Structures are given as structure tokens and as C-alpha cells.
Amino acid sequence: xxxxxxxxxxxxxxxxxxxxxxxxxxxxxxxxxxxxxxxxxxxxxxxxxxxxxxxxxxxxxxxxxxxxxxxxxxxxxxxxxxxxxxxxxxxxxxxxxxxxxxxxxxxxxxxxxxxxxxxxxxxxxxxxxxxxxxxxxxxxxxxxxxxxxxx
Numbered sequence: 834x835x836x837x838x839x840x841x842x843x844x845x846x847x848x849x850x851x852x853x854x855x856x857x858x859x860x861x862x863x864x865x866x867x868x869x870x871x872x873x874x875x876x877x878x879x880x881x882x883x884x885x886x887x888x889x890x891x892x893x894x895x896x897x898x899x900x901x902x903x904x905x906x907x908x909x910x911x912x913x914x915x916x917x918x919x920x921x922x923x924x925x926x927x928x929x930x931x932x933x934x935x936x937x938x939x940x941x942x943x944x945x946x947x948x949x950x951x952x953x954x955x956x957x958x959x960x961x962x963x964x965x966x967x968x969x970x971x972x973x974x975x976x977x978x979x980x981x982x983x984x
Contacts, residue, residue, distance in 0.1 A: 834949050840896035842945050843887050846958065847899040849941045850887070853880035853968070856934045863922040869975055873931075876968050883961045890954060928976040935969040 834842070857877035864870045888898035942962040950958055 844899045850884035925979040
């Protein structure tokens with residue numbers, strides 16, 4: 834990978850991390866279960882740290898580090914808010930939408946890892962990817978529990 838490819842890849846990961854941060858915070862606002870709300874705020878903080886961890890590597894390569902999420906992420910958060918308002922903000926529906934956001938994060942990390950990042954960046958991104966996978970698995974399990982409770 835050349836320098837510009839590394840910058841673009843890292844910025845893509847920063848953007849998806851910021852989307853995760855904002856998405857977890859937005860979802861937490863609408864959740865009724867205080868335990869899930871607390872977990873989502875912790876995940877938001879983890880996503881913020883992931884973005885902050887990658888930003889210096891972009892700067893040291895002469896790039897301009899992303900500091901916001903994507904347009905698609907903003908649209909998804911708007912959809913979560915609208916859907917929540919229309920559905921009365923059920924935890925199940927918020928969890929379903931959050932899982933969709935985490936599906937994108939997992940896919941983005943997987944693609945970026947396949948691009949051949951140089952070490953030590955690859956190690957950092959792999960560690961972050963494991964965190965994204967854990968978040969996704971937790972959201973999926975919470976969604977399944979909510980589904981079972983809704984029956």
C-alpha cells in the first residue's frame with residue numbers, strides 16, 4: 834500500500850468508528866433499559882477511542898484525519914430517531930437498527946484489513962476489529978433477548 838492508500842483506509846476506519854460512537858450515543862438516548870443504555874454509552878466511548886487512536890497515524894503520513902462520521906451514518910441515525918418516534922422507541926427496534934450499523938462496521942473493518950495495511954497499523958486495526966466484533970455480538974444477543982421478551 835502506498836501512503837495515500839494507507840491514509841484513505843485509516844480515514845475510512847475513523848469515519849466508521851465515529852459513526853459507531855454517534856450511533857451508540859443516539860441509540861442510548863432512546864433505549865428504556867438502563868443497563869443496555871449504559872453498555873451503549875461504553876461502546877460509544879470505545880468507538881471514540883478507536884478513532885482517536887488512528888488519527889495520529891493519518892497526520893504523521895501527511896493526511897488530514899477524519900473527525901466526523903459519514904453521511905450514510907448520519908442518515909442512519911436520523912432513521913433510528915424517526916423509527917423510534919414512530920414505534921414509541923421500543924428497545925427491540927432500536928437494537929435492530931443498531932445491529933444494522935454494526936453490520937456495516939464489521940464489513941468495513943474486514944475489507945480494510947484485506948487491503949494489506951503495514952505493521953504496526955495492521956495490529957492496531959486487528960485489535961479494533963475484535964472490539965467491533967464483540968460489540969456486534971453483544972448487540973445481536975441483546976436484540977435476540979428483546980425478541981424473545983416481545984413474544
